[in-house]
Amino acid sequence: xxxEQHVDAAEEDGxxxxxLVGPEMPKAKKRKVLPFEEQYLQALPLSNMYxxxxxxxDTVTCVAVAEAADFLITASIDGHIKFWKxxxxxxxxxxxxKAHLGPIxxxxxxxxxxxxxxxxxxxTIKVFDVATFDMIxxxxxxxxxxCVEWIFQRGxxxxxxxxxxxxxxxxHVYDVSSGSNDAIVVVSVHSxxxxxxxxxxxxxxxxxxxxxxxxxxxxxxxxxxSKDERxxxxxxxxxxxxxxxxxxxxxxxxxxxxxxxFAVYSxxxxxxxFRFLDGKLSRTYDESLACAQDVQRAGGELYKIQDPIDFxxxxxxxKELALDPDAPHPNVVxxxxxxxxxxxxxxGIKVLNLVTNRLVKVIGKVENTERFLQIALYxxxxxxxxxxxxxxxxxxxxxxxxxxxxxxxxxxxxxxxxQREPSEEEDExxxxxxxxxxxxxxxxxxxxxxGALTMGSxxxxxxxxxxxxxxxxxxxxxxxxxxxxxxxxxxxxxxNGYYDGVLFHRVIKGFMIQTGDPLGDGTGGExxxxxxxxxEFSRALKHDRPYTLSMANAGPNTNGSQFYITTVxxxxxxxxxxxxxxxxxxxxxxxxxxxxxxxKDDKPLEDIxxxxxxxxxxVE
Numbered sequence: 001x002x003x004e005q006h007v008d009a010a011e012e013d014g015x016x017x018x019x020l021v022g023p024e025m026p027k028a029k030k031r032k033v034l035p036f037e038e039q040y041l042q043a044l045p046l047s048n049m050y051x052x053x054x055x056x057x058d059t060v061t062c063v064a065v066a067e068a069a070d071f072l073i074t075a076s077i078d079g080h081i082k083f084w085k086x087x088x089x090x091x092x093x094x095x096x097x098k099a100h101l102g103p104i105x106x107x108x109x110x111x112x113x114x115x116x117x118x119x120x121x122x123x124t125i126k127v128f129d130v131a132t133f134d135m136i137x138x139x140x141x142x143x144x145x146x147c148v149e150w151i152f153q154r155g156x157x158x159x160x161x162x163x164x165x166x167x168x169x170x171x172h173v174y175d176v177s178s179g180s181n182d183a184i185v186v187v188s189v190h191s192x193x194x195x196x197x198x199x200x201x202x203x204x205x206x207x208x209x210x211x212x213x214x215x216x217x218x219x220x221x222x223x224x225x226s227k228d229e230r231x232x233x234x235x236x237x238x239x240x241x242x243x244x245x246x247x248x249x250x251x252x253x254x255x256x257x258x259x260x261x262f263a264v265y266s267x268x269x270x271x272x273x274f275r276f277l278d279g280k281l282s283r284t285y286d287e288s289l290a291c292a293q294d295v296q297r298a299g300g301e302l303y304k305i306q307d308p309i310d311f312x313x314x315x316x317x318x319k320e321l322a323l324d325p326d327a328p329h330p331n332v333v334x335x336x337x338x339x340x341x342x343x344x345x346x347x348g349i350k351v352l353n354l355v356t357n358r359l360v361k362v363i364g365k366v367e368n369t370e371r372f373l374q375i376a377l378y379x380x381x382x383x384x385x386x387x388x389x390x391x392x393x394x395x396x397x398x399x400x401x402x403x404x405x406x407x408x409x410x411x412x413x414x415x416x417x418x419q420r421e422p423s424e425e426e427d428e429x430x431x432x433x434x435x436x437x438x439x440x441x442x443x444x445x446x447x448x449x450x451g452a453l454t455m456g457s458x459x460x461x462x463x464x465x466x467x468x469x470x471x472x473x474x475x476x477x478x479x480x481x482x483x484x485x486x487x488x489x490x491x492x493x494x495x496n497g498y499y500d501g502v503l504f505h506r507v508i509k510g511f512m513i514q515t516g517d518p519l520g521d522g523t524g525g526e527x528x529x530x531x532x533x534x535x536e537f538s539r540a541l542k543h544d545r546p547y548t549l550s551m552a553n554a555g556p557n558t559n560g561s562q563f564y565i566t567t568v569x570x571x572x573x574x575x576x577x578x579x580x581x582x583x584x585x586x587x588x589x590x591x592x593x594x595x596x597x598x599x600k601d602d603k604p605l606e607d608i609x610x611x612x613x614x615x616x617x618x619v620e
Contacts, residue, residue, distance in 0.1 A: 034355040045402045045417045053413040055438040060407035063376045066130045068113030075104035083133040095133040099126045110150040119145040149197035151220040164194035196250040202259030213244030238279025252331035256338035265332045344372040370408035378403040464619030468611040475585035482538040483580040492528045494613035504608040516562035525561030541579040543570040549581030
């Protein structure tokens with residue numbers, strides 16, 4: 001059991017003093033009860049095991065939720081951001097960005113769920129429109145960003161974004177809607193670098209904490225320390241110095257939906273719960289390694305790991321984690337009702353009932369190979385509003401599919417806990433809970449394709465082709481080692497005459513020329529296997545130069561017969577379209593096609609066709 005300090009005894013025990021009923025017997029303490037607790041718990045993802053996991057190419061560092069748009073957002077150490085659309089019971093990949101050149105260190109979603117901002121060690125901020133999952137702004141910084149938070153209310157004219165400087169006490173505030181790289185103001189309310197920020201929209205106050213353990217309240221309007229007497233008349237009357245007294249640094253801040261409480265996860269591995277208005281510390285939960293070891297020796301069933309060897313492995317990972325300066329820090333989140341607090345620990349993700357002060361569940365306790373670090377809670381549309389269940393509880397609990405997003409230490413996956421355990425039916429070959437949505441590269445890609453393409457046929461695949469067009473010949477070098485199925489599809493179609501007489505149906509000057517559709521309108525074509533086939537991405541093959549040959553598609557893993565040739569570098573297409581060749585001769589032909597006059601729908605006014613395609617062993 002976690003060590004708990006009941007700072008405010010009157011609040012927690014429900015008594016003012018030892019009032020006697022009679023001359024001998026004291027009055028028994030009345031334990032607090034959360035009305036409709038079961039209904040609240042039904043709105044939480046309390047499964048023992050994660051239901052699904054999805055891949056990034058590198059270690060996942062941040063997770064976030066935009067509930068208003070039903071989007072989940074993940075970021076990884078290689079600078080990639082992925083948007084996932086949350087359905088009724090499923091999660092679908094929506095879009096991926098190579099957003100940064102360095103590790104992504106922070107994600108922030110605006111209060112209305114419309115904007116997402118990311119910060120990175122490459123000293124840039126990227127801003128995304130969540131609903132359209134498009135990047136709408138980029139801000140270059142002269143400093144290393146520490147943490148990030150949106151600090152504007154719904155309907156405000158300025159879309160303010162606060163970003164701390166990791167090496168100074170400054171907090172820079174930007175108006176994203178202005179399109180400027182310059183901060184509108186630099187807030188200087190701290191004497192050391194700020195490590196955590198959170199905006200309390202209910203009281204229109206920003207809470208920030210620095211590496212010295214100081215916690216401050218300041219206004220997003222005049223950017224000065226709050227002087228609102230509704231909070232407190234003197235900071236000395238609060239417990240906001242408790243972190244400094246403990247020489248602890250705030251790693252994360254979380255606010256209850258009604259704005260009346262906030263929780264801090266700090267470097268001494270303690271979770272502190274504060275009352276916002278008076279700044280008083282109401283509870284402290286000790287999640288340090290020493291406390292966990294004490295609990296393992298003497299704790300109850302809910303708090304212990306039954307297998308001593310398993311616990312020993314977890315302790316070893318915990319010690320390794322403590323020595324890794326680049327590892328993401330654990331965070332803490334409130335549920336939609338504000339009655340429960342969730343945070344990751346050595347034994348799993350704890351769910352605390354703040355009314356009864358009891359641990360009600362350890363999510364993912366049996367997952368002994370993952371040390372969960374960052375979490376985000378999705379509870380369906382409108383769950384930002386505090387739930388009030390005075391009479392008819394069932395009708396007011398969200399009917400969505402509550403989902404807990406998690407990333408784990410040195411893992412390249414997004415883990416999803418729901419109300420469902422993994423399906424046994426999906427444990428068959430190729431249908432496990434760990435989805436391989438990212439394809440292997442290089443030699444691993446060849447091995448992965450072996451089931452559909454034998455090594456003999458791979459070695460026999462041509463490494464070049466000549467695309468004969470009505471404008472001239474285009475010589476292309478192909479990459480069967482990295483993209484065996486794509487090259488096999490292209491060459492087999494060419495040999496079968498599938499591309500003979502096919503139009504260049506889409507031409508965009510300064511971008512690309514597209515063909516391969518037998519219908520000639522961009523809606524047709526299929527693979528040699530019938531239907532569609534998967535993407536084949538390689539880190540060695542990118543859209544970093546003009547005259548790149550790539551597959552056209554309608555989304556992930558929807559390749560058919562259509563392909564295109566770029567006329568400029570198009571790095572935003574990396575990770576979205578399979579690059580399987582380069583033009584080595586006939587660039588003038590590509591340029592001539594690119595300059596053709598086109599209609600409003602980008603179709604050339606004059607028919608430009610592929611005469612046929614001749615495979616070659618090599619074009620070098």
